[in-house]
Amino acid sequence: MALRVGCASPPGRALENKTGAWRVFKPVFEPEKCSKCGMCAMVCPEGCVRETEEGTFEPDLDYCKGCGICEEVCPKKSIRMEKEEK
Amino acid sequence: MTAAELIAFAAFEGGVYSQAFPAFGVERRGAPVQAFVRFSDEKIRLRSQVYEPDYIIVQDPTLIGDVDVFKGMTAGGIAIVNTEKPDFDARVPEGVKVYAVDATTIALEELGVPITNTTLMGAFAAATGEIKLEALEHALRSRFSGSMADKNVRAAERAYNLVGGAL
């Protein structure tokens, strides 16, 4: 890629930088237990928890760094962190 | 600084290169300051302060006791001193001609304020012959407008005639 003058860049370029590769634990969401409160999406430091059509939530594992805050805040304990095999 | 600028401007209007600058420092109206002027037929490149003046103007006679205002002057030099007392006590270098002008009184009478720049310009023009009266008047009319211009021109002319009469 040729350098752009002034290190200028259109928005969204950070999407190319997939930061989900360095996790040890990954979150596993169980939609059947979910109360749809949205706390997991609100606290995710990577902003990678999204709402599904059903109103429940799922992580985008391309960017999830495995911090476990979603598991910590889930009032229904519908999220658990599992060791990820690579 | 205003006097220096006006003298240099009048000289420029009279057809020579000129330069005016203050001895840079705390510039407040009334504070003791120095300002310098050079005239030349050629473009002026020199930027140092003036150490051996051909002419000096002393706007405030109370400085004479504290500062050697004549420092660097040599025979043939001309000094214009704003003072009410023509017999003021100062060590004037030999050969320097001193014109004592009561510019404060003239300024008070003509302008109503004790600002002596334009009055002393008139005295300088007459004493040195470096600036023609017309160039001086033109400079004053470019700097001031309306009745202020008239008053300043009158003050300068009075001092010009006063010193001119003494020549």
Added chain:
Amino acid sequence: MLEFMEGSHAVAEIVKRCRPQVIAAYPITPQTHIVEDLAQMVANCELDAEYITVESEFSALSACLGASAAGSRVYSATTSQGLALMFEVCFNAAGMRQPIVMTIANRSLGAPLSIWNDQQDSISLRDSGWLQFYAEDNQEAADLHMIAYKVCEDHDILLPAFVCFDGFILSHTYEPVALPTQEEVDAYLPAFNPYQRLDAEAPLSFGMYATPEYYTEFRYEIDQAQYRAKEAFVKAGREFGEQFGRDYSALVEGYRLDDADTALVAMGSICGTAKDAVDEMRDAGKKVGLLNIRMFRPFPAPEIADALKGVSTVAVLDKNISLGSGGAVGTEVKAALSGSNQAVYDYIIALGGRDVRKRDIAAVVDLAEKGKGDMFYGLRTEVL
């Protein structure tokens, strides 16, 4: 036509005629008269620009950077501590490749506090990526602004520039200056044509982060643009000469150097006094000349080596000190002349407003010819 005016006013007038669209500045002695004049011109609707009043120099240059990225021709002016406060933004402006033109009314840096002139401020930003031009007199100070916009906005360059003129010594001096008219400036300097700009319809960020795989290459490209600016300056300076009769195509300008044994090297207004001193020394039979460095960044090392090739002794007058190393200009002149057998001496002089007379210049030449140098000139040892 020559007009009699203060240096600061000459700069403000020519900046007005360069039609900046955004001005942001914070007043500081001895730059104040320039920005007061410009603020008044905007208030009087003589200049159709946005004048942004800010609370600090950091904000002034930040506002300029944003406005430049948005596609405006911008202007600022500062000096000394104000420039120091802009340090971070200076590097960003160069890295984001924004063609900002800023006047530096050169002044010393504290501590100790000093409002007087030397060139420590702009010299201290020599590594920032800004082009740096130094004016010998107020005519040159005014003219260099037009040239600076032309060079900076060239799409092959896209760098910001300092136009440096000595604080007080030039900024507060009244002397005759010929200012090109608005029509003449318009004919020389076309409207700003941004290379790329902020646009809500096609969003863009400037100065994004670069990983170690890319950072070096970005810095390399800025460096290359600096070197290309030499050629752009020569061209813009020559065009200026063709249009106005004052040629600025020389990055360095020799004065009576042709058969000189000893050469003085200097930047800015001290060159005027040095020229008069050279004339006096010539009259006394000494073969002395002067090299005036007009462009300090990019540093014209080959041009300096070429201009000085005939002299045996070089005396550099440095109105700055890279503490712990010597004068910045001297250091770079020595590098430019490395490999030659010329004796190059550096003199720290005129710091913090100390006046320089013709006899001081002659004394420096004497010292250099006796092989004494790399020293503070005129040090008052009695107060140490």
